[in-house]
Amino acid sequence: MSDFRRRHLLAVLAGVSVLGMGSGGALAAPSKRRPKSMAKPTPAVPMAKPKLIFLDPGHGGRDPGALGGRGTQEKTVVLAIARDLQRELLAGNRYRVLLSRNTDSYVPLRERVARAQAARADLFLSLHADAHGDHDVRGASVYTLSEEATDREAAALAARENRAGAVISGMRLSEQPDNVAQTLVAMSQRGTVNDSRRLADTVVATFARNGVRLLPRTHRQAGFAVLTSPEIPAALVELGYLSNPQDEKLLTVRQHQMALARALRASVDAYFGTGATRKA
């Protein structure tokens, strides 16, 4: 076993126990021993309650998000990939899936968080595509919540994503996360901070394994309003740069969209420790 695989396996194993503590005992108990008189065979694998995955395609409606040189809109690309990922996740009958939006409509950031919380989601994945002044910059990156941004670019990105909703007429600046510090305290008490980091690292590792081009220092942190559910491990994935011509083209190609969805599904599998035999 290579060092990478061992570390990955350990991370997955460690995560299972952390998850059990963080999810309020919602993990299904192993099946109890069955009385001998019952001849009915038990299923080979005990059926756990399907995890609820909350997918959040960014932007929508009057908020197009980032724009590519050929006119590609972030809101369209991320919705297509979120739908692909929904299909991927549902195909194995092991997950339930909710989308923050399933149409080209705008949902305020706080409402996205509130919906995931109301549904008691087990995982929150926000899908985005970025833009950069330097058109050579390309590759995917993954973000988790932090009060202090890891670097200026991450801080600027979080400010952009948080502001996106506020530019829409009638929206107030209330989208700004004023409660990141508070949320982080609640998250660390519940183990959600560690779970979110593990989720982000799992996405990065799975992307790398599946040949998805990555931004250097792929896992970064900043104060994203949409990642502020205290109970739900959450990450925001920037799937590439629409400002880069190659990334823009790839993000509109159906084959590539589906490949990204498969890699994200494999990440979710790996996060829950259920993907050992499934490849993306």
Ligand SMILES: [Zn+2]
């Ligand atoms: Zn975005």
